[in-house]
Amino acid sequence: NAGVTQTPKFRVLKTGQSMTLLCAQDMNHEYMYWYRQDPGMGLRLIHYSVGEGTTAKGEVPDGYNVSRLKKQNFLLGLESAAPSQTSVYFCASTEMRGITDTQYFGPGTRLTVL
Amino acid sequence: AQTVTQSQPEMSVQEAETVTLSCTYDTSESDYYLFWYKQPPSRQMILVIRQEAYKQQNATENRFSVNFQKAAKSFSLKISDSQLGDAAMYFCAYRSGLSRRRTGTASKLTFGTGTRLQVTL
Numbered sequence: 001n002a003g004v005t006q007t008p009k010f011r012v013l014k015t016g017q018s019m020t021l022l023c024a025q026d027m028n029h030e031y032m033y034w035y036r037q038d039p040g041m042g043l044r045l046i047h048y049s050v051g052e053g054t055t056a057k058g059e060v061p062d063g064y065n066v067s068r069l070k071k072q073n074f075l076l077g078l079e080s081a082a083p084s085q086t087s088v089y090f091c092a093s094t095e096m097r098g099i100t101d102t103q104y105f106g107p108g109t110r111l112t113v114l
Numbered sequence: 115a116q117t118v119t120q121s122q123p124e125m126s127v128q129e130a131e132t133v134t135l136s137c138t139y140d141t142s143e144s145d146y147y148l149f150w151y152k153q154p155p156s157r158q159m160i161l162v163i164r165q166e167a168y169k170q171q172n173a174t175e176n177r178f179s180v181n182f183q184k185a186a187k188s189f190s191l192k193i194s195d196s197q198l199g200d201a202a203m204y205f206c207a208y209r210s211g212l213s214r215r216r217t218g219t220a221s222k223l224t225f226g227t228g229t230r231l232q233v234t235l
Binding site for chain 1: 205
């Protein structure tokens with residue numbers, strides 16, 4: 001199993017450009033998450049999904065959109081990138097079985113918006 | 115809303131020595147889980163240890179153990195016999211126990227700001 005993978009690993013955008021980050025998991029997990037990590041702020045939840053076809057907002061959703069068309073994929077979109085979106089983005093997934101579910105993280109995507 | 119506080123931005127320990135990283139949290143819930151994640155320079159988030167709030171016994175994983183003080187809302191991580199490979203950012207995280215109702219928000223993690231651990235020879 002590859003676990004949780006993210007594409008791309010690095011990206012540089014100009015202000016106003018758009019892009020999509022792809023998260024894929026091969027563990028058949030129901031729940032998937034997108035976090036952003038900024039210096040001195042830990043990880044903050046952007047959006048999450050509790051299953052195929054569902055999405056919901058997290059703590060910092062503004063400027064992002066997501067889609068979960070397939071169970072194994074969770075896409076994060078930036079329609080018009082801003083310098084404030086320069087960050088490292090992490091995807092995670094978890095299987096809601098039992099009470100001790102663990103979130104598995106992808107390797108992260110470093111995004112720079114100039 | 116729950117908050118997680120890590121008051122030590124940086125810590126240093128000599129190889130083979132013991133170090134304790136602090137974490138406090140604030141919640142009105144009685145059912146929750148606490149985690150320590152390690153993030154090495156590779157950026158990969160690695161689960162180190164997990165504690166269920168309903169368990170009185172402190173969790174232990176090899177050289178890693180926690181001191182869970184539920185009344186004080188404190189959850190510190192002790193690393194014994196520190197190794198060079200332990201150098202990383204360490205994040206404390208909280209998750210609500212409401213996941214039994216299979217709600218996505220209950221499964222989300224709330225992170226602290228992290229502690230950077232340096233291991234010296």
